[in-house]
Amino acid sequence: ETISARVTNSRLDMRFYSLLCIFVALMVTALPLSAAAALPFLSEENTSVSSPTVLANGENRYGYLYVSSVEYTMKNMDADIVVRYQIEPWLSFLVYLFGKQDLKKRILGVLQYPEYGYESTQSVTFSYVNSEYAVLSVRNAALDNQDNSYWIRPHSFGCTIPTLTFIISGSDIKTFSNVKDMEKGIGFFRS
Secondary structure (H helix, E strand, O other): OOHHHHHHHHHHHHHHHHHHHHHHHHHHHHOOHHHHHHOOOOOHHHOOOOOOOOOHHHOOEEOOEEEEEEEEEEEOOEEEEEEEEEEOHHHHHHHHHHOOHHHHHHHHHHHOOOOOOOOOOOEEEEEEEOOOEEEEEEEOOOEEOOOOEEEEOOEEEEEEEEEEEEEOOOOOEEEEEEEEEEOOOEEEEOO
16 A cells, blocks of 8 residues: 555545544534433433533523523622533533534623623633633623722623622622523622
8 A cells, every 4th residue: 555545545534533523413412402311322321410400491591501600700890700500411522522612602692791882892801611610801891980989780691690699899799599680780889
């Protein structure tokens, strides 16, 4: 066998493997959850991962994310945010396979940042993302009232957040349950 024939065969093997991976990934994502549970290698009986915590009617679900909590740590106008979530175990593989860009897009969909009308002043930076939580920063998440106080505008999330926490300072922590819309916003003083 010549070197060029071996190289050609190797390229064909790599293409076949790539196409096979894409086909399997598409087949798995096309399956409804009930059909996926029927497959022996995807059933919960064969895995030690617990099923996601779900509110009634899946209200805390955004795409394949089941959000458990969102925690804001306010730094005057800016916010550091930790989003905790669960992903269906069989989808974690696809997130790993195709990268974290779609996961980041879903997290931004949950948080709804940058806010409509503030795209030019708000910026979002991810510090860390994995299959359980994400850490990100939002610049200009609050408005400066110019009197040593700030205001987080009324805000709607992409799904219901079971536990929403705002850490203003070590002694000023506000916690809310089952929040989809913050209709009044939150005011706080300079830290």
